[in-house]
Amino acid sequence: MAQGSYNIGNEEVKEESSWRYPMILFFATLVLCVVFLYHYVGPDVEEIQGNKPRPTINDELIAITIGKQTFNVPANYTVFPRDRRPGEREVLALYASWPRMDGYVPARRNDFVENEADARRLDILIQQKKTPFDELERLEVLYRPHLLDREGTPYDHGLTQFSFRQGSELAPASGYSDKELFLGETAAEETAVIFCYPADADRVVPPECFREYDLTPTVTVKYYFKRPYLAEWRRIDEEVHTLIDNFQAK
Template sequence: MPLRPRRTRPRPESTTLPFRGLFIGAGLLACGCLAVALGASWYGGALRLAGQSEQRVPLDILIGDDHLRLPANMIRFEDQRRAGMAERVDLYLAWPELEGYSAALRSRFDAPDDQGRLIFVQLSQSTMSRDMSGRVEPIYRHLLEGPARPGPAGLTAQTLKKTSGFGEDVLLTGTDADGALYAVRCALPVAPGKTTNADCQRDVHVGRDLTMLYRFSSQLLPQWQAIDAGLRRFVSASLISDMSQNDSGDALRP
């Protein structure tokens, strides 16, 4: 199945978006999430056609003000496996190893739909001033209907209105080990056999000005704290603070 064309997203005019801007951004995000939901069922086939690589050569990738150094075998799409400036980079990682494609992990990458052991990560320049947890109060609370109820893995579940643009997604919230609000949207399957590696999605701000959007199976919800903390550590370790430190990776190219 062909990949979706990339779109150039405008930079926000200020670091703090007005309330109305948040709703506009949320609407655009909802459209993108609907496309993700429609495409979740063919992730397995798409992976087989994506041209996986076992090469671990580190690539220096510059997204806005953030400099990332990532091994090629973690980068999902072949045309993104190059050093230089990029609008975004898409990764796929085996869980819990947080490793890229390899001969030892081949079976995990070739049949991901019902395994629940891959995490898809997209790193791009931030276009909203708030991440998903930060949008709960100003945005999501206006899109909820019905009472809160106990959800999976100790989280609280709330139904999103049919008119919200988020399909059948449910908003799950909780408190992490540091006392911070955690929020994730999931299309909870009616049966365990219907799960995919894209049931749930969450976005957080990382680095200087990056948004990390990641998707994972609802089967992994019991590990939500470990996943969130692990991915944050992974990105932090992949960020290069000194732009002159290019000796261990491919040099940045304009």
């Protein structure tokens, strides 16, 4: 019925369109559906800013500067979309598949995305140096005072194992008490300080090992690998060094 008007006595009576209220209800329902769908399936703020992990097969080189050192990194080695834009960073998160040391490819999605206990994913952080100490100075100044035995115990794979003191009522635990420390000599005849989380069935995150070494006076490299590959630590260390060296702009 079209909108119109007529007079009753001396008063004008207007007729409203019969489509007005159904259309208002329709558009209100449509807006609510859009809001509902965006809330549950749309990107959140973290995704829009590129702060959530998302693999890519793009291998375009990205120029990123950390601590005055520039790196040319293929995009499929980057963990976060935010790092696929060139510029300066304080930290750059990368990953690679061991032992090929290649970036993300769909054929190895389980290693990169699922993060299982035996995943061959290596996580690598290139970051501005946080302390004035190098790796060996950190060992002597920060770690050794909290060890149970300064000499350690001989371990497999050319490593020496150390344990940290646990906390008590009189002496609180250090920040290392949930880890084990290993020392070993790398292929380059350097002392490597390796931390490992002990295997524990109750752990939500699979146990990992990691090492942090100095790349330049202002930049460090910290890499993680799953504990089942501790036997291959020396080869992993050598390949991580080679990979990062190749990324450095000459």
